[in-house]
Amino acid sequence: MRKTSKLLFVLVMMVNLPALSAGVDAARQAELLHLLKHDCGSCHGMTRKGGLGPSLLPDKLRARPQALLVNTVLEGRPGTPMPPWRGLLSEQDVHWLVEALRQGKGL
Template identity: 55%
Template structure:
């Protein structure tokens, strides 16, 4: 249901998708690992995220997680872009 709803959200343009992939791999990768297998932050691979509701993951990206090093990314990401990232993370993030 949530994945379906996410898919309905406007897809970022191809150029923007490329930027988002770079951002996730490189900058999220500072803590979560470039291969997203985790580091100081938890793993972001499909198996690790399987039991997490997509909307709470989107909220974490946008608003951060107080009390942890996870910062809010709303300055750099629109909500539908965060939804696109979550949908991709849950199904296997592109290289």
């Protein structure tokens, strides 16, 4: 019974993965797109074609697992200039941002 509920929980979580970002309201979404363009853009380019940092265009991200991308944003990448954004961005924010990048939102 317990096992089933756990499995059910995991299944529900998987189906609802996008719901993790559902808590990001429209105003916050606009803020995040602004941040993406102007602050992430200083290294990754305003058009996301890359700069000192790599390109963040949808076709470059397609093969990358969600967890890796979310983790990179939250924790940064040691040994590179990519800083950890935890503290400035919530996990919900980052899930929404990664999804926005995958969809090429705001381009």
